[in-house]
Amino acid sequence: MVLALVSSVTDCKSYSKRDYFDTSFKCFAEPGWRDDSNFKKYIEKAWLPMRLLFAEDNAKIKRSDVVFAGDSLVHLFVPELMAKEFPGQSVTNRGIGGDMTETLLSRIEEDALILHPEKVVIEIGGNDFIQGKCLSLVQNNLLSIIQKIHSKNRNTKIFLIAVPPTRVKELNQIVPVFNLFLNQVARTTNNVEYIEVWDMMRKVDSPTLSDEFIRPNGDSLHFNEKGYELWGKKLRPYLQK
Structure with a gap:
């Protein structure tokens, strides 16, 4: 439901206007999306309802050893897949389709940190770049997310x-x-690790998603179950410590 709504209010044809390498490109430093009316619709119809569901669930479970937070790529890491990849572990998903660094920053305390996790797994940023957000803004938001997490513990x-x-x-x-920025942050910040997946998910000789991870519905942004198997393989050594 959430992903369908996000897709319906996002103009996929606008990718050509988000080309950071175009000499006429101007990055977007404002809150929300370039299309403010659709952003408000997304917040009202998708983002806030998901957060209400999270609040209800958090009140029931109280704690979780591991919390995943981020955008639709986290959202699609459904409980069945998580149970398969991390058997016997207390793992909770707090991903929302369409989330950006700024919106994750605003909600991570109430949605994720309230569960007092020992480990937080984050995947975020793609939606920022769909909107053509200024790279420095996205980077600073990510640093603020880390700071907020570590200010709690x-x-x-x-x-x-x-x-x-x-x-x-x-x-x-x-x-x-x-x-590259995420990797550098991990190298210079205590209790932060970078999990590389780009290299194993791209085509051997091309900077695009490998055919083996393509979803069967023509989806150009997300990947299939094999991608989550790769995520599980990469994360298990860290989450099982």
Whole structure:
């Protein structure tokens, strides 16, 4: 439901206007989306309802050892897949389709940290770049997310998953730059690890999503179950410690 709504209010044809390598490109430094009316619709119809569901669930479960937070790529890591990849572990999903760094920053305390997790897994940023957000803004938001988590508990371990390749050229141009930043943050920040997935999810000789991970419905942004198997393989050594 949430992903369907996000797709319906996002103009996929606008990717060509989000080309960071175009000499006429101007990054977007405002809150929300370039299309403010659709952003308000998304918040009202998708983002807030999901957060209400999270609040109800958090009140029931109280705690979770591991919390995943982020956008639709996290959202689609459904409980059945998580149970398969992390058997016997207390793992909770707090992903929302359409989420950006700014919206995740605004909700991470109430949606994720309230569960007092020992480990937080984050994948975020792709939707920022769909909107042509200024790279420095996205980077600063990510640093603020880390700061907010560690202000609650400096011992919380944070795992930053690389934003994976898609089948959208404009995203595949800028995302590796952001991933380099994530890697550098992990190298210089205590209790932060970078989980590389871009390299194993892209085509061997092309910066685009490998055919083996393509979803059967023509989806150009998300990947199939094999992608989550890869995520599980990469994350298990860290989450089982």
